[in-house]
Each structure stands twice: as structure tokens, then as C-alpha cells.
Amino acid sequence: xxxxxxxxxxxxxxxxxxxxxxxxxxxxxxxxxxxxxxxxxxxxxxxxxxxxxxxxxxxxxxxxxxxxxxxxxxxxxxxxxxxxxxxxxxxxxxxxxxxxxxxxxxxxxxxxxxxxxxxxxxxxxxxxxxxxxxxxxxxxxxxxxxxxxxxxxxxxxxxxxxxxxxxxxxxxxxxxxxxxxxxxxxxxxxxxxxxxxxxxxxxxxxxxxxxxxxxxxxxxxxxxxxxxxxxxxxxxxxxxxxxxxxxxxxxxxxxxxxxxxxxxxxxxxxxxxxxxxxxxxxxxxxxxxxxxxxxxxxxx
Amino acid sequence: xxxxxxxxxxxxxxxxxxxxxxxxxxxxxxxxxxxxxxxxxxxxxxxxxxxxxxxxxxxxxxxxxxxxxxxxxxxxxxxxxxxxxxxxxxxxxxxxxxxxxxxxxxxxxxxxxxxxxxxxxxxxxxxxxxxxxxxxxxxxxxxxxxxxxxxxxxxxxxxxxxxxxxxxxxxxxxxxxxxxxxxxxxxxxxxxxxxxxxxxxxxxxxxxxxxxxxxxxxxxxxxxxxxxxxxxxxxxxxxxxxxxxxxxxxxxxxxxxxxxxxxxxxxxxxxxxxxxxxxxxxxxxxxxxxxxxxxxxxxx
Numbered sequence: 001x002x003x004x005x006x007x008x009x010x011x012x013x014x015x016x017x018x019x020x021x022x023x024x025x026x027x028x029x030x031x032x033x034x035x036x037x038x039x040x041x042x043x044x045x046x047x048x049x050x051x052x053x054x055x056x057x058x059x060x061x062x063x064x065x066x067x068x069x070x071x072x073x074x075x076x077x078x079x080x081x082x083x084x085x086x087x088x089x090x091x092x093x094x095x096x097x098x099x100x101x102x103x104x105x106x107x108x109x110x111x112x113x114x115x116x117x118x119x120x121x122x123x124x125x126x127x128x129x130x131x132x133x134x135x136x137x138x139x140x141x142x143x144x145x146x147x148x149x150x151x152x153x154x155x156x157x158x159x160x161x162x163x164x165x166x167x168x169x170x171x172x173x174x175x176x177x178x179x180x181x182x183x184x185x186x187x188x189x190x191x192x193x194x195x196x197x198x199x200x201x202x203x204x205x206x207x208x209x210x211x212x213x214x215x216x217x218x219x220x221x222x223x224x225x226x227x228x229x230x231x232x233x234x235x236x237x238x239x240x241x242x243x244x245x246x247x248x249x250x251x252x253x254x255x256x257x258x259x260x261x262x263x264x265x266x267x268x269x270x271x272x273x274x275x276x277x278x279x280x281x282x283x284x285x286x287x288x289x290x291x292x293x294x295x296x297x298x299x300x
Numbered sequence: 301x302x303x304x305x306x307x308x309x310x311x312x313x314x315x316x317x318x319x320x321x322x323x324x325x326x327x328x329x330x331x332x333x334x335x336x337x338x339x340x341x342x343x344x345x346x347x348x349x350x351x352x353x354x355x356x357x358x359x360x361x362x363x364x365x366x367x368x369x370x371x372x373x374x375x376x377x378x379x380x381x382x383x384x385x386x387x388x389x390x391x392x393x394x395x396x397x398x399x400x401x402x403x404x405x406x407x408x409x410x411x412x413x414x415x416x417x418x419x420x421x422x423x424x425x426x427x428x429x430x431x432x433x434x435x436x437x438x439x440x441x442x443x444x445x446x447x448x449x450x451x452x453x454x455x456x457x458x459x460x461x462x463x464x465x466x467x468x469x470x471x472x473x474x475x476x477x478x479x480x481x482x483x484x485x486x487x488x489x490x491x492x493x494x495x496x497x498x499x500x501x502x503x504x505x506x507x508x509x510x511x512x513x514x515x516x517x518x519x520x521x522x523x524x525x526x527x528x529x530x531x532x533x534x535x536x537x538x539x540x541x542x543x544x545x546x547x548x549x550x551x552x553x554x555x556x557x558x559x560x561x562x563x564x565x566x567x568x569x570x571x572x573x574x575x576x577x578x579x580x581x582x583x584x585x586x587x588x589x590x591x592x593x594x595x596x597x598x599x600x
Binding site for chain 2: 012013014015019020038039041042045062063064065068069071072075076079080091093094096097100101104105106140141
């Protein structure tokens, strides 16, 4: 399981039933929440994303439509009896905002909570299965994109072969790292008899809110799934730049230049009830494009 | 027009499509927003309450389910081009929380915004048509109830009579205050020939989150519409008291003792999918009770 569920796909003003930005990335039995606009807790319930599986939350920047749902979510997690750790990765100023909101009610979160300020590009977190990197994007205030890259054992064990050659299971880790097996009789079984090369690790890249910015390509290249904002259609390029946002054409260009496998676009302006134009314009440049529709789950 | 629209009727955890507390009280062409739980801006849009008419917002206390929707609402009002004044009445600490959230984006609200800290009971605002009083309720943290009382001219002019007696319009105000009219010939036309006694001013009383507390009765008596929370059914009286909340029976008792005309109950615990028991229990004591259902508009 490596799949992304869209919880909110609109820009700052919720409209036509579309909510501000939030996404849930499920990797095996762990869920990463990416941004948390107002109403995210309701959207998690609506789309049946299990709260207890959310272990880490990543906030790209401190415009309200990307974090105003966070105080409510953290508070409700407490009311629901959460006891497991929660890690939050966000611009440093968010820590004081959350603390002040707790202070006015003399409350503390009733579960272990770890705040990790984002201050520079690079690896911000390694879990058993995923490495998360952050990179700067260009918006009106400090803003960070994220890549979620699968960590895979270098080689994959072929189960019928290891059985046939009677390889003990405590040798599996060495096999995965390329070592040959020597059996009880001293016969060498070459590693490639027992293992296959592992498939290429999959990557999800989230470009947050940004102007058109080719400088981020080194961070996101070859993503299996790329999310890039398209607040406006192509004809609004001037307005997009002025407001530190991107158009359909720009998102599609970034997808093409970064050699993404698939592009999803979102953060739609509330000016547009119908989204056909967004899909049409982006697909014309980068054919494997989809609209980031709420409730849709994109498997990598 | 003196009518209350329910925007959120659940307690802290949104559930079964029910949202945290928010209510919109429309008085002629002005709307007062009472509490502002997460998602209130979406609820305003859903139930077609005009944002531009919201002139004053009242926050009872700083538990998140009563104000986490406020930063988003204030911000969206700015994005929608609001230019008219907005007044906020709330516990003093809210001012710093809002300011900090603006500061991190180096933003200011692009419309005149006035913060009025609530620190003691009494009149907190007088508009042309309404006087708002606040009174303390008993909750885990400082918490305030509100009454919205119509201001009416003492007497109502009978239009066909003032025409018949040729009373000049600049004398209407004196007529409304009980004065007799003397015409050009010196004839005295008694005031009660020209006016009727005005109907009794209507009052809406909002009791916020509170334990059972008869001390608030002097503030709310004879309300045309009384809102009292019923987080729990009657059998949970102990839990209700422990969490500074009320039960159905307690809300109905307060309605009876305060001689309310009609009671609406809300702030339902997320434990309860069906709300029949709330209505059944409260109505058994105070028959004119209704559930505060979202989207329903109660005319006074």
C-alpha cells in the first residue's frame, strides 16, 4: 500500500463543496498527513481515513488554508483517547501558535507530541519504509515541498528458491544485501540464484504552493506521482505570478521537465466552478494528468 | 426578521455530519454570529447566510469547538473583499491568538476590525435594533452566555390615523414616545388615537456551555427563544457535571424556571448518532422544545 487520498483540493476560499488543502499518504499501515486546512478532521471522517494510523503531519507553510484545521485535529485526537506518538513537521512559528491555543484552556495534549521545525532543505524524517525530504518552494512566505521516497531492501528474496536451497531465515538480511549463500556442504549459491533486484523505490512529490520554479526539479525528478498546484488556468499567468501561484501550463511543464510518471493538479481558485479547463490545459502538455479530486485515492 | 439559523449543533467532536457550535442570528439586515467552530465558513455557505451582513461575532469561550473556525472566517472575509466594520466580542486571550496568526504571514485584515474583550457581565453592545448582554455561565474555563434583546420604540404609529390627522413626519418620534399631537387649529389629538402600544420586545438567550446553574435565570428570564446545551441525556448527569456540561432534564428545567417561550437544545455528544432521546427527555419537562438541527431557521 502506497496511496494518496485527496482531502481538500481548493485554494484559500472553500467553494463548490471543495475544501482547503489536505492529503493523506498511506504507506503500509502508517499514514502521513500533508497540510491540514480547515475541516480536515471532517474530511478524514468522510473518507474513512483511520485517525489512529496518522503518525506524522507535514505542514508546508503558515497560510491558514494549509493549517487552520490542525488545532482541531490535534485536540480531537486527544478527545478520542489517542496514546501513540505524533510528529509534526512545520515552519517553526507554528509551535508557539499551538502552544498559545493550549495555554488559554490550561490544556496539554494527552499523547506524546513532537514538534520538528523545518528550517533547511534535506532529510527531515526516516521511518521504516519512507524517507521524507523537504525542499524550498517560492511563495509569499517561507514554504516547503516534500518528497516521500520508499526505502527498499536492495534485493528481493525469491521464496521458493530459499526454501529449495534451505537458506536459514537469519541469513535473509544478508541475502537482501547481495551476499552469496554457502550451504552446509560448502557449496556456494550465488546471490542472484536466490534474489531478484528490488523494484525501483517509489516516490511521491508534493510541491505545495509555489510560483513556476525550475529550481525545484533536482528535488522532485522521476517522481511516480507529482502533485503541483494549479491555482489558475494558463491565461491567468500574470495573476498567478503576482500571487505566488502557478498555472496549468506551468505545473505540466514542471512534470515534464522533472520526468514525473503522473501528475495530479489542485489548489483550484474558487473563481472556477468547473474544472475541465484545468485538466484540458495541463493534459495538453503532460498527458498523464489528473485533477486532485477530494475522496479520490491515487495508488503509486 | 428576527431569526436564528443553526450552523453547528454538535459538541467537541464533529460526528454524523454534525458540526461544532455556530449560530447566525439575523435581525433585519444585520447578522450576529454566535460562536464559530471549525467549518463555520463552509456552513455559512451551505445555508446561504450572507457573509456581508455579519457585523458582529460573539465567542462564548476558548474551547476550540467554539472558535477554531474564526481565523479562517476572518481571513476569507478579507479575501472576498470585505470593507465594512467587523466587531468581535470574546474572552481577552483571543486577541493575541488571532494577532499571532496574522503575524506569521505578515498580514493584516483588510477591513476595520474591532476587538471587544469580555471581562464582566452586562451590556456589551447596542445596535439600532438590538441590545446584547453577557452573563457568566459555569464551565471548565471562563465562559459567557448572551442575550439579544430587541430595542423597540415605545409606541407604534398607526399610519392611516397620522395621515388622516395630517401629523407632520418630523413629529413621529415624539408620537412614538407618547406625546399628544396639537394640530394647526389648536385641537389636541390624544396619543392613543394615533399610536398603539408596541409589542413586547423579543429576546434570544444563548446559554453557551455550562453545568446546571440556576444563577443565570435572572439574566435569561422570559426569553422568546432559549438555547441551552444538552451534551448528554438525563442518565449521564454525573458525567455531565464532571465535564461541566448539562443534560436534557437540566436544560428543560432551566427553560421552565426562566419562563422561556421555546427551548432549543444542542451541543450533542458524538456518542449519540440518534437524537430522539434528547428531544423526548427535554420535551417531557418542557413541551415546547426542539432539537437545534443544522440548517434549521427558528423565527422568534
